[in-house]
Every structure is written in structure tokens, then in C-alpha cells.
Amino acid sequence: LDPGNWSRADGGPLYLQLAEKLSEAVSQGLLAPGSPLPPEREIAAMTGLSRVTVRKAIGRLVEDGLVIQKQGSGSFVAPPAPRLEQSLSRLTSFTEDMARRGLSTTTLWLDRGIYIPSPDEVVALGLSSDASVARLARLRLADGRPMAIERAALPLDILPDPGAVEVSLYGTLAEAGLRPVRALQRISAINLGRDDATTLEVEPGTAGLRIERTSYLADGRVAEFTRSLYRGDAYNFVAELRLAR
Numbered sequence: 001l002d003p004g005n006w007s008r009a010d011g012g013p014l015y016l017q018l019a020e021k022l023s024e025a026v027s028q029g030l031l032a033p034g035s036p037l038p039p040e041r042e043i044a045a046m047t048g049l050s051r052v053t054v055r056k057a058i059g060r061l062v063e064d065g066l067v068i069q070k071q072g073s074g075s076f077v078a079p080p081a082p083r084l085e086q087s088l089s090r091l092t093s094f095t096e097d098m099a100r101r102g103l104s105t106t107t108l109w110l111d112r113g114i115y116i117p118s119p120d121e122v123v124a125l126g127l128s129s130d131a132s133v134a135r136l137a138r139l140r141l142a143d144g145r146p147m148a149i150e151r152a153a154l155p156l157d158i159l160p161d162p163g164a165v166e167v168s169l170y171g172t173l174a175e176a177g178l179r180p181v182r183a184l185q186r187i188s189a190i191n192l193g194r195d196d197a198t199t200l201e202v203e204p205g206t207a208g209l210r211i212e213r214t215s216y217l218a219d220g221r222v223a224e225f226t227r228s229l230y231r232g233d234a235y236n237f238v239a240e241l242r243l244a245r
């Protein structure tokens with residue numbers, strides 16, 4: 001935030017440049033969630049920018065939901081969004097999970113089409129050597145908050161037309177009488193690479209969860225093989241454990 005770092009020539013209005021710098025400080029953890037922002041006049045003194053510019057920058061962060069203002073006590077970095085509690089014993093879809101919580105689902109398509117399967121898709125889906133595969137890659141958002149990137153692969157006899165999936169994959173499958181009834185899920189920790197981190201709106205290298213789900217139909221056929229990357233700060237996964245006998 002040093003003075004002298006600010007000029008119009010290179011990068012748009014000064015207040016937006018300042019807003020950008022402050023939001024970087026938040027995503028890099030220099031300004032912790034819930035902590036107070038320095039007062040306007042301090043930021044103005046630090047940066048050499050006018051108080052009007054500082055006020056506009058903070059106003060922008062408030063609009064973006066990164067900063068909250070409390071009457072009489074100033075501006076604070078918004079507290080982290082609460083984690084969602086997700087059961088590990090029920091086979092549900094993203095759309096169902098969010099609807100149950102009263103959250104809206106948005107899906108951003110990253111890819112959707114018919115491909116030659118990769119060797120691990122051939123194995124996971126038990127495909128014959130000449131079969132193609134339907135792939136769906138999506139960013140899933142809950143109330144506008146990016147939660148997960150999901151990359152699903154399905155045999156074409158389960159999903160002949162990937163374009164038919166508008167919102168819910170399980171919804172589309174259920175309409176065809178092909179709702180999965182059982183799944184195996186594997187969870188591991190990862191550090192998100194640059195592209196996936198950018199899509200999930202976190203810094204590259206941030207902790208994430210890699211979740212692989214292979215789901216099955218009632219007749220035993222494999223329905224889907226999905227590899228998902230979840231934001232590490234978005235969920236608590238909950239399982240009930242019982243004494244083994």
C-alpha cells in the first residue's frame with residue numbers, strides 16, 4: 001500500500017486499484033476474516049490517496065461482500081462463510097443437497113461432450129475398447145459461492161446425450177429411470193493448481209479436497225465416475241460410526 005504505487009496510466013481508476021490491492025491482502029491472509037480494516041484516514045496516509053478514493057474503494061469491497069460495515073465501529077473483513085455439513089452416508093446430488101439447505105444452485109459449464117475415454121475412465125466405467133464416453137465438467141456454486149469443480153464421465157448407454165443435462169445430472173438420469181442407488185467415494189487432500197484455484201476463486205496452492213465417486217444403478221451397472229475438486233474451506237464431511245462387531 002506504499003505511496004508512489006498508484007498511477008492512472010497503467011490500470012484504471014485509483015479506487016479500483018486500491019480495492020484490488022485490499023482484496024489481495026484478504027485472499028493472501030494478510031487481513032484476516034473478521035478483523036477490522038485500518039481506518040480510512042490511516043489507509044489514506046499509508047497510500048497517499050485521498051480519503052474520497054479510499055472511501056470509494058471500501059464501498060466497492062462492501063458491494064462485493066468482502067467487507068462489512070458496522071454502524072459506529074467501522075469496517076471489517078467479512079467473516080468466512082460457514083461450512084456446509086455434508087453427510088457421508090447418503091447418496092445425494094449437489095442440486096438436492098443445496099435445495100435441502102434452501103440454497104440456490106448455479107452451474108457453470110466448463111465442458112460437455114462425447115470423447116474417447118482415458119484409460120482410467122475405461123477401467124472405472126468398465127467400457128469396451130471401442131466405446132466413447134460422455135463427459136460433463138462443471139463449476140458448482142451455492143448461492144453464488146464457488147464450491148466445487150466436478151468432472152463426470154458416464155457410459156453412453158447411461159447418458160447418450162450430455163447436452164440433455166441442464167442443471168442436475170441425477171435429475172436427468174432419474175427421468176430415464178437410471179438414478180444411481182449406491183456409490184463408492186474416495187476423499188483425499190490436495191493443493192489446488194493454478195487453473196482450478198482460479199476457477200474456485202482461491203489462491204493457487206490453497207488446500208482442497210479431491211473426491212472421486214463411482215456410482216452404480218440398482219442392476220449393478222456403473223452409472224458415473226466423477227472426479228471433483230472441493231474448496232477446502234467449504235465443507236465439513238460427517239459420518240456416523242458404529243462399533244464393529
Ligand code: 16G
Nearest residue numbers: 093094095168169170171211213226
Ligand atoms: C454430487 C456428486 C457427483 C454427482 C453430482 C450430481 C460428490 C462428491 N459428488 O456433487 O458425483 O455427479 O452430485 O449432482 O458428492 P447434480 O444432480 O446436481 O448434477
